[in-house]
Amino acid sequence: xxxxxxxxxxxxxxxxxxxxxxxxxxxxxxxxxxxxxxxxxxxxxxxxxxxxxxxxxxxxxxxxxxxxxxxxxxxxxxxxxxxxxxxxxxxxxxxxxxxxxxxxxxxxxxxxxxxxxxxxxxxxxxxxxxxxxxxxxxxxxxxxxxxxxxxxxxxxxxxxxxxxxxxxxxxxxxxxxxxxxxxxxxxxxxxxxxxxxxxxxxxxxxxxxxxxxxxxxxxxxxxxxxxxxxxxxxxxxxxxxxxxxxxxxxxxxxxxxxxxxxxxxxxxxxxxxxxxxxxxxxxxxxxxxxxxxxxxxxxxxxxxxxxxxxxxxxxxxxxxxxxxxxxxxxxx
Amino acid sequence: xxxxxxxxxxxxxxxxxxxxxxxxxxxxxxxxxxxxxxxxxxxxxxxxxxxxxxxxxxxxxxxxxxxxxxxxxxxxxxxxxxxxxxxxxxxxxxxxxxxxxxxxxxxxxxxxxxxxxxxxxxxxxxxxxxxxxxxxxxxxxxxxxxxxxxxxxxxxxxxxxxxxxxxxxxxxxxxxxxxxxxxxxxxxxxxxxxxxxxxxxxxxxxxxxxxxxxxxxxxxxxxxxxxxxxxxxxxxxxxxxxxxxxxxxxxxxxxxxxxxxxxxxxx
Numbered sequence: 001x002x003x004x005x006x007x008x009x010x011x012x013x014x015x016x017x018x019x020x021x022x023x024x025x026x027x028x029x030x031x032x033x034x035x036x037x038x039x040x041x042x043x044x045x046x047x048x049x050x051x052x053x054x055x056x057x058x059x060x061x062x063x064x065x066x067x068x069x070x071x072x073x074x075x076x077x078x079x080x081x082x083x084x085x086x087x088x089x090x091x092x093x094x095x096x097x098x099x100x101x102x103x104x105x106x107x108x109x110x111x112x113x114x115x116x117x118x119x120x121x122x123x124x125x126x127x128x129x130x131x132x133x134x135x136x137x138x139x140x141x142x143x144x145x146x147x148x149x150x151x152x153x154x155x156x157x158x159x160x161x162x163x164x165x166x167x168x169x170x171x172x173x174x175x176x177x178x179x180x181x182x183x184x185x186x187x188x189x190x191x192x193x194x195x196x197x198x199x200x201x202x203x204x205x206x207x208x209x210x211x212x213x214x215x216x217x218x219x220x221x222x223x224x225x226x227x228x229x230x231x232x233x234x235x236x237x238x239x240x241x242x243x244x245x246x247x248x249x250x251x252x253x254x255x256x257x258x259x260x261x262x263x264x265x266x267x268x269x270x271x272x273x274x275x276x277x278x279x280x281x282x283x284x285x286x287x288x289x290x291x292x293x294x295x296x297x298x299x300x301x302x303x304x305x306x307x308x309x310x311x312x313x314x315x316x317x318x319x320x321x322x323x324x325x326x327x328x329x330x331x332x
Numbered sequence: 333x334x335x336x337x338x339x340x341x342x343x344x345x346x347x348x349x350x351x352x353x354x355x356x357x358x359x360x361x362x363x364x365x366x367x368x369x370x371x372x373x374x375x376x377x378x379x380x381x382x383x384x385x386x387x388x389x390x391x392x393x394x395x396x397x398x399x400x401x402x403x404x405x406x407x408x409x410x411x412x413x414x415x416x417x418x419x420x421x422x423x424x425x426x427x428x429x430x431x432x433x434x435x436x437x438x439x440x441x442x443x444x445x446x447x448x449x450x451x452x453x454x455x456x457x458x459x460x461x462x463x464x465x466x467x468x469x470x471x472x473x474x475x476x477x478x479x480x481x482x483x484x485x486x487x488x489x490x491x492x493x494x495x496x497x498x499x500x501x502x503x504x505x506x507x508x509x510x511x512x513x514x515x516x517x518x519x520x521x522x523x524x525x526x527x528x529x530x531x532x533x534x535x536x537x538x539x540x541x542x543x544x545x546x547x548x549x550x551x552x553x554x555x556x557x558x559x560x561x562x563x564x565x566x567x568x569x570x571x572x573x574x575x576x577x578x579x580x581x582x583x584x585x586x587x588x589x590x591x592x593x594x595x596x597x598x599x
Contacts, residue, residue: 055434057598074598078438079342089431093360105352106439108343134363150435154342 002067004031004157004190011061013047021047023214029192034184036205037194040312044214045194049162053083066158082156086163088147092136096146107154121149141172161193177203198300218307226298232272236265236290250286343440353449357423371415375465379408383472405469406557410550412461413494418518420454421501428509447588451498458494462487482560492577493553497521499584506591524550549576
């Protein structure tokens with residue numbers, strides 16, 4: 001079993017100049033699971049994955065991948081692990097078959113075997129049609145799929161994906177998600193991925209760890225994390241941020257939590273549907289009428305905001321204060 | 333997944349690794365003909381220029397030992413070795429810049445293979461280049477005293493010298509990871525061609541130039557090539573030049589190995 005597990009104990013990474021990229025991270029990925037590292041840029045995701053894939057050394061702590069120590073048994077780790085990093089590393093002048101066959105042969109396959117495997121992988125990632133074109137002519141999504149295929153050539157038991165869909169259009173993102181799920185379901189590959197997309201973590205991961213500032217601030221399955229945030233929310237959109245602020249003040253004590261986001265007020269409470277009449281009455285009493293009212297289930301977005309006090313925007317982190325101090329968010 | 337995967341040992345022999353990577357380098361090099369043509373064109377250009385401008389005047393210089401074309405063609409080949417040696421290094425830098433090099437590092441490929449492949453791919457290109465220059469020389473009226481075997485030996489020496497230069501540019505590529513720095517490194521050896529019996533025989537050099545020429549491997553290669561073309565098989569000259577090339581190649585390979593170890597060192 002341990003040959004498909006990842007175990008990280010008290011991982012610390014400090015760069016020269018005392019930059020603490022990772023400050024004591026612990027987690028375990030069980031065989032055949034998908035584990036997501038969710039966090040903004042600079043949180044320590046890329047540093048962690050570089051250490052896990054033997055591209056960087058930990059400052060302290062113990063990390064084993066597939067049962068092998070990343071520091072002393074790097075060669076073995078590289079054999080059992082497949083890696084697809086954020087910067088897709090391919091030679092643009094080569095064709096996809098050439099890249100895959102070379103990769104296969106470097107791992108010891110004969111030319112025949114390597115060619116068959118390359119065809120199989122191109123089929124898997126749906127690049128069979130583009131076989132005779134140079135990789136440099138591929139779109140971003142196609143390159144990511146080729147990168148994924150390259151990572152799978154040597155039949156790894158554990159796959160590392162660093163921000164697999166950052167910068168891709170929605171269709172390509174869904175393609176990648178489908179491939180990742182299929183690899184996990186059909187081949188039982190353990191997958192560790194980093195992402196700054198809440199949706200991606202929600203869609204793919206069996207377990208999610210939210211990392212901010214080099215530390216894990218929450219961990220659990222998406223369902224459990226969302227359930228632990230408690231509640232559904234009633235969302236009220238007003239004509240202006242000023243009116244929304246008035247609405248917030250009016251409804252302040254009605255639920256468990258209240259959030260202001262520009263012109264929207266979100267009131268968290270249980271059995272939200274039943275509370276709608278009371279909310280409307282309260283607002284009417286204050287002379288306020290929202291322009292829309294919706295009911296939503298908890299999302300990872302809420303979890304993130306709740307746990308970090310920040311809203312996770314891809315490639316940006318915006319400070320938002322909820323509850324007491326009515327500061328408006330700059331953007332969502 | 334029915335298709336066969338990796339072998340039980342999980343990798344292949346070093347010579348096979350080098351072979352695969354050299355083929356790959358050559359394939360991509362041939363897909364950028366705009367990188368290959370300039371050095372060849374320059375070599376041919378200079379050959380034609382030297383012969384036309386200096387050819388007749390050179391018959392008055394003592395110690396030429398035969399035709400001036402036979403005297404000056406080696407310079408053309410040596411210049412080609414220099415400018416061509418940067419090509420394979422440029423390929424390597426591109427790999428580094430694109431991240432493909434990092435991918436190769438994660439495979440079981442041996443470090444020696446990563447060093448030898450660009451150097452040997454460069455050697456193949458140099459050999460082709462030298463062959464073209466020699467052909468042009470023949471068209472211009474070159475009559476090598478040692479015939480075809482001698483011509484092959486001349487080409488061989490050009491390749492051997494180029495291997496040393498390639499080791500240097502590969503070091504620059506690995507050390508800097510930058511195309512601009514690697515290009516600059518290719519030019520560093522350029523002055524070396526002039527600290528040698530470039531236009532006149534060694535006997536006519538004096539003072540610091542003579543000293544510099546005597547420690548310059550290019551000197552011995554030029555002399556060996558000239559003897560092959562103009563005078564005959566000179567075992568001493570050929571032996572000295574081969575030794576000089578091997579020393580240069582070994583030193584440059586060591587430098588490249590050092591640059592690679594710095595690059596792959598994990599931190």
